[in-house]
Amino acid sequence: MLQNFVVWLLARxxxxxxxxxxxxxxxxxxxxAxxxxCIRLDAIYVPNQSQLVMILSAPLIAIPIFFGFGMYRSLIRYVGQEAIWSAFKAVGLTALLWGLLAFMTRAYGIQGVPRxxxxxxxxxxxxxxxSLRFWARWFLVTQSSGSVPRRYFLIYGAGEAARQIASTLQSQNPRLSVIHATDDPSLYGRLxxxxxxxxxxxxxxxxxxxxxxxxxITLRYTSNAKRMDVVESLRKQGVRVRILPPFADIVDGKHMVNMVREVEIGDLLGREMATPDKKLMEINTSGKVVLITGAGGSIGSELCRQAISLRTSKLVLLENSEVALYQIMRELSQKGDxxxxxxxxxxxxxxxxxxxxxxxGxxxxxHAAAYKHVPLVEDNxxxxxxxxxxxxxxVATAAFESNVEVMVLVSTDKAVWPSSVMGASxxxxxxxxxxxxxxxKRDKLSKTFCAVRFGNVIGSSGSVIPLFREQIxxxxxxxxxxTGATRYFMTVSEAAQLVIQAGSIARPDSKQSESEGDIYLLDMGDPVLIRDLAVKMIQLSNLTVCDETNPQGDIAMQIIGLRPGEKLHEVLRYSVKEPNPTAHPKISVASEPPAEALDFDQLYADLRQIAAAHDHDRLMELLSRVTGLSRPEDGDESNPDSSCPRTV
Known part of the structure; x- marks a missing residue:
């Protein structure tokens, strides 16, 4: 009968x-009341007329107060701990006013309302x-869920964030049992x-x-390497893993406090993101007029986002794609005035x-504008x-002839021992x-020109990660x-932040660098085996790899061979000599002497002439002569100098 009443009530x-x-x-x-x-008089008590009036007046006082404290606004199914505090205040005020009414009507005492x-x-x-509200919530949820079996959920962590997540999960599903796991021995066996x-x-x-x-996973203050180990361990056991956003992302508004996101490929790279130096971030941006070329691209758009948060006085966006320019303008217009x-x-x-x-001004x-898709540039x-x-x-000529203080070129590791036209360019x-x-420097001008060289950015156009996502x-x-191909990877936000800071270090008045140099290298960590990356992305999609050991898997992998211009391994510098450090631990200066022997005026004239004439043979001869461009068929496509290290 009670169940029928509940069904009827839920339909109202x-x-x-x-x-x-x-x-x-x-x-x-x-x-x-x-x-x-009965408790006061220790008997089943029949009230007299005045006491009956007082008892019946109690709900006339209570119900309006309950409405005032919002006790009828919240849904019973989702009632939580805040209901206890609301009830405590509402019932307390009711008792106070009821006692005041008894005193004013002289119904106070043994014949009226004893204290x-x-x-x-x-x-x-x-x-x-x-009790009514929490019992009703339990009954409604259990009746509506029918015979659903109890389910267990693991929260890796035992801090305040873990407690809040567990409370939220269980408030919406009473049949969910939460188990906490932690590395803190002092919490073992506790509740x-x-x-x-x-x-x-x-x-x-x-x-x-x-x-x-x-x-x-709620390990917000744990290293990325530790978090990666935990994710890998759980995934091998067939567990679907989500992760609590870093606290910095919550503060920046990228995630809500109660939002748990899916594990992203960046969480599995095992590299620690450097905390940006606020002073270095602001030297070339705060109060400055900043121009970003290629503003709609992956790096260019992130540079725009960073610049707009650094109080630039004006942001000029140069982009040759109408769609990309419209998209970044629409996004930035919502971030401030x-x-x-x-x-x-x-x-x-x-x-x-x-x-x-x-x-x-x-x-x-x-300068982030560039064509960077290797096979496309090979064809064009x-x-x-x-x-x-x-x-x-x-851009450099215009900057040299204007009042520009700093020009920063966004470069690539493909420029080192180039095997493609894109890398050579x-x-x-x-x-x-x-x-x-x-x-x-020769003319003693207060201008800074520098290049920042780094590897692949996660999710950028032309990167392997968006391709893998589409194929999955x-x-x-x-x-x-x-199967042996490797690449360097870093997140787009970290890359943009380091580019901005490298531009500040390059200024002759910054006193941040221990040695002068024009090409700055970003610490990319260890190179990532592309096959391992593919496996992790398949696992992130809660799928399995189809191979000889698991022929019933979901996603197969096909080896297609290196495409024209591609290397097996990328490197970040020419010289075997260690780069010079700077004040920033993730930024160093390449120990590469400038090409003083080059006749740059002749190089510029040749480039313009060859490009205008579309003389393919002369173009390839020039790229080979100036940059050492070599094809895979010419020898080792990964690095002509086998002694050259692959880490910064």
Whole structure:
């Protein structure tokens, strides 16, 4: 019968449910007052007329107060600890006003309302009001969930964040049992919010014993390497893993405090992100007019996001893609009232670039515009060289002739011992920056030209990670160039922050670098085996690899061989000599002497002439002569100098 009533009540609108709750509270208040008399007089008491009036007046006082404290606004199904505090205040005020009414009507005393009855009534009503709500929540949830079996959930961590997550999960699903795991021996065997805490070494046994399928990692203050080990261990046991965002992301608004996100590929790289130096971040941005070329690209757009948070006085965006420019403008316009100037155009349009510098009084240039997809540039070598090399020359020339203080070129590890046209074009761009840096020093100008060289950025266009994601969504196979291929990876936000800081270190007045240099290297950590990356991405999608050991797996991997211009391994510097350190632990200066023997004026003239004539043979001869461009068929495609190290 009770179950039928619950089914009927669940089908009614909210007003009917509120009326039922009001009726139940009315009964509780009357019954609580009568029970208080019985306890006080130690008998089943029949009240006299004045006492009956006082008892019946109690709900007339209580119900409006309960409404005032919001006890009928919250849904019973989701009632939580805040209901206890609301009930405590509401019932306390009711008892106080009821006692005041008894005193004013002279119904105070043994023939009216004894003082002990007031206290007992407050206590009984409070307990019953709270109990009603929590019992109703339990009954509604269990009845609506039917015969759903109890499920176990693992939370790796035992801090305040873990407690809050467990409380939220269990408030919405009473059949969920939470198990905490921690490395802190002082917490072993204790209870957190009624949930047991186990040693982390027992996790494999707990997963098997309780058939745990889901876990949340709350190790916010643990190293990325430790977090990666935990994720890998749980995934090998078939557990779906989520992760609590870093506290810095919560503060920056990237995640809500109660948001638990999926594990991302960046969490599994095992590298520690460097905390940005606020002073270095602001030297070239705060109060400055900043121009970002390629503003709609992966690095360019992140540079825009960083710059807008650093109180730049004006942000000028140069982008040749209308769609990309519109998207970044739409995003930035929602982040504040900073003056943003969108410019649709090409870095090859030198009069346009020069006009932008002069018209807006640009102080800092971050040159991120580039064609970077290796196979596409191989098929379109002239466009690659025009955009990457001559585009850099165009921007650098305009910066040299204007009042620009700093120009920072975003370079790539593919510029080292280039095996592709894209890498060679970026190497020429580095040489151009070195040339203008030398000119600035020669003429004693207060201008800084530098390049920042680093590897792949997670999720950037042309990167393998978006390709793998698309192939996984399509059911595979994942295409690998070579099982032994490796690449460097870092997150786009870290890369952009380090680029900005490297530009500040490069200033001659910064006194941050122990030695002068024009090419700065970012610490990329250890290279990542692409096959391992592919396996981790498949596992992140809660799928399995289909191979000889697991022929029933979900996603297969196919080896397609290196594409034209691709290397088996990338390197970050030419010289075997260790780079010079700077004040920043993740930024160093390449020990590479500038190409003083080059006739740069002749190089620029040749580039323009060859590009205009589309003379393929002369272009390849020039790239080979100037940059050492070599094809895989010419020898070792990974590095002509086998003694050259692969880490910064």
């Amino acid at each position: 609108d909210r007003r009917v449910k509120q009326l039922v709750l009001v009726a139940a509270d009315t009964f509780i208040v009357v019954f609580g 009568w029970l208080a008399y 002990s009855v007031l206290v007992l009534t407050w206590l009984f009503v409070l307990v019953m009001v709270i 957190i919010g009624g949930n047991a805490v186990f040693p982390s070494k027992d996790v494999p046994d707990l997963v098997r014993r309780y058939e745990i399928k889901d876990a949340i 900073l003056e943003i100037v969108p410019i649709l155009g090409s870095v090859m349009d030198q009069p346009l670039v020069k006009r932008l510098f002069d018209e807006h 640009v102080n800092t240039v971050f 070598p002239f466009q690659g060289v025009i955009n990457n090399s001559l585009g850099t020359l165009s 970026k190497r020429i761009a580095e040489l151009i920056i070195q040339d203008f840096a030398a000119k600035s 969504r399509s059911g595979g196979p994942l295409t690998l160039t070579d």
